[in-house]
Amino acid sequence: MTRRGKGPLDPETLLRLGTSEHYEDPELYDFEYRDHRHDVAWYRGLARDRGPRQRIVELGAGTGRISLPLCHDGHTVVAVDRMPSMLDHLRRKAEGAPSDVAARLEPVLGDITALPLPDAGADLVFAPFNVLMHLYSWEDLLRCFREAARVLVPGGRFAFDVLLPDLEWLTWDPEERHSVTHFTHPRTGAAMVYSTNHTYDPHTQVCHVRIYYDDAPKRPRAFKPPPEPVQVVHLAHRQIFPEELRHLVAAAGLTLDSLGGNFRGARLAPGTDSQCGLCTKPSGHV
Structure with a gap:
């Protein structure tokens, strides 16, 4: 250091x-969050519930704490991050995974407010572990939500979690x-x-x-x-407040299915750490 x-x-x-x-x-980042597992289970469950072999875009994928388990589950993951150091570490970790798992991972250096991805190519878009909290204006947040909507297929789902202020x-x-x-x-x-x-x-x-x-x-x-x-x-x-999240979802043309607490779907209340949102791209949305 x-x-x-x-x-x-x-x-x-x-x-x-x-x-x-x-x-x-x-390496230090991985060490510090090695026991952070409840969000991994939530996102894996969302993909599993939708069906096998989902096409997933993860925003702020980092070192693959969530991307790699999704690939192990049989899904393909486009892992987007703005930090080359994180993506390089993810690639090294993928090299140690079974070849079929590594083949399902595509690390992409990019900006989550302007994704270098085609329209309607993803079944699911995930924005885990407070990545949205690195967007410091409502304009950038809205750009990100609209990008998530753009790359989703009609009927696809966008899931995210951020801290409850x-x-x-x-x-x-x-x-x-x-x-x-x-x-x-x-x-x-x-x-x-x-x-x-x-x-x-x-x-x-x-x-x-x-x-x-x-x-x-x-x-x-x-x-x-x-x-x-x-x-x-x-x-x-x-800090992103619940009503702001509800507005961002609607302004991006998405439908909010749920906004609950701590990966358990509970009502947001004192003692809640994380806000977990799940929304859908309507069939008529382009």
């Missing part, structure tokens, strides 16, 4: 870093560290500590998360944030 100096960043730089920095180390969490003290976790770096073997804090801008609806990586103290000493961390990684997430 490289060491990064301190200092305030302008809003444009914050968004640029917040869109990309978290995804520049795919937690107004209390968003206003936590931006100087206090949270989620303090000891871990061993998967590549270097170094004993380290992960922690976060964040600042929310209500004007833009963007939460700027700072992820800190520090050297772990010698046990049994408790972790105390040092003056200078080993590394700070920025992550910018635009």
Whole structure:
């Protein structure tokens, strides 16, 4: 890991870093989300319920945490991502999979607001794991929803999940560290500590998360944030509220089938982490 100096960043730089920095180390990314499985089961279930050998486009496919299981299930997946580092890691992982599984995967470098894909070529479009939260204006969000509608066959389905904004969490003290976790770096073997804090801008609806990586103290000493961390990684997430999602679905010409919580279809309520949406492209939509 490289060491990064301190200092305030302008809003444009914050968004640029917040869109990309978290995804520049795919090996560490895979390690951090290795136990995140409930969304994988949900998307696999949606594909299975529609039938075998579905043609799927995944937006923000990253290192294939969802794409590869879908390919294992017999579906073909166009895995779209804007980060070459993530797609390169996905290709390496696919090389270790059975040849028939790798053959069903097509990594594509692209922008999810302007997909380099033909009209009406997909049975399903998936936008998992908060990828829509990297679209920082309603215009870009609407472009993405319309692109999903464009590449779907009539009757095809668009599914997505994003965090449900937690107004209390968003206003936590931006100087206090949270989620303090000891871990061993998967590549270097170094004993380290992960922690976060964040600042929310209500004007833009963007939460700027700072992820800190520090050297772990010698046990049994408790972790105390040092003056200078080993590394700070920025992550910018635009908060998207339920009524905005309902409007985006309708404005894109899609029909909302459900908007539930936590991959269980429950009503959105306090304590809900994720909003899970499922919509359909009407038969008459072009």
